[in-house]
Amino acid sequence: MNTGKHMLGRKLPLKTKKKMSINNAKYWLGVKRGIIWNKGLTKHNDKRVRKYSEKRKGIKLTEEHKNKLRKSHLGQKAWNKGVTGKNSHSYGKPSGMKGKKCTIKTRLKLSKIGKKRVLDGKHNNYKGGITDKNNLVRHSVEYRLWRESVFARDNYTCQKCKESGIELNAHHIKNFSDFLELRFAIDNGITLCKKCHKEFHHLYGRNNNTRKQIDKFLKPIIVYAYVCADIFHIGHLMALKNAKKQGDYLIVGVLTKFATMEKKPRPIIPFKERMLILKNIKCVDEVVEQDDYSPLNNVRRIKPDVLMESDSHDEYPANKFVKGYGGKVVITKYYKPQSSTKIKNKILKLCK
DSSP states (O other): EEEEEEEOOOOOOOEEEHHHHHHHHHOOOOOOOOOOOOTTTTTTHHHHHHHHHHHHTTTOOOOOHHHHHHHHHHHHHOOOTOGGGGSSTTTSSTTTTTTOOHHHHHHHHHHHHHHHHHHHHHHHTOOSSSSOOOHHHHHHHHEEEEEEEEHTTTTOTTTTTBBBBSOEEEEEOOTTOOOOGGOOOGGGGGEEHHHHHHHHHHHSSSSSSSHHHHHHSOOOOOEEEEEOOSOHHHHHHHHHHHHHHHHHHHHHEOOOHHHTTTSSOSSSOHHHHHHHHHSSSSOOEEEEEEESSSSSHHHHHOOOSSSEEEEEEEOTHHHHHHHHHHOOEEOOOOTTOHHHHHHHHHHHHHHH
């Protein structure tokens, strides 16, 4: 039919356009339009749509048809152009995949398809193979599965600080880049938190890492401190908290009555009660008896990595012994604002 060909290239005047719009509005005024027959129907819930879908399966459009479709869409804006986040029609609606996880079989299958597309140069993010090979392995499905297995074995807990619910890293005990055959071996992995992982590499570097290094790193740092704790006060608490920060396991030696009397007056509070008070302090891991004012005998037996001393002491007989086997001695300042002697003197003044 040649209807409308005489109008090609011609523009209608504004008056004619207005008349047409008014007439069109009058025509549709009060007229109920029919509902589109296939609105909301899919091949899953309607036989007609399914039949049409199966009929069209495998039919390819001709190049002429494709060109016509392309030309008809030229100049048109895509329906989703500029639609992101909160202005999207689907914002706030539950996603079909929310809460669902692909099986390991599906993930491996998708990974193979993705790798094949990369090799063929067809992947959307492919940039000519400029990514480092080690980096490619670290972003593979196999690596993610290895990482998850290491976390699950260690109960999602850092094996150094024993904390969970924080950012974790799966650390290779033997180097990732040097030991290719052990990259996905679960026995070659260990769970460390971000802080402990950084601390390990700061101590031992990133090359030639061994199992001996990780064993030494995981071994708890033992700290030894000793107190009389007769009338326990804020100075004692601050000293013990500071001692705990020096390592992982804090052992506190409590001076007996006779050990205290070597340098100080006889304690008021019984030894067993002082032991019980210190056992119930959160930062203290273990409490032991100290028979001498000097910690030397206990230090010889325990061999701590760190020995806590106070600058109020005149002699440090255990310091040489600790430094002799490679230990560390930390000397802290005496807490002047408060002391057991001051508290006793105040009580005596009030009693007068």
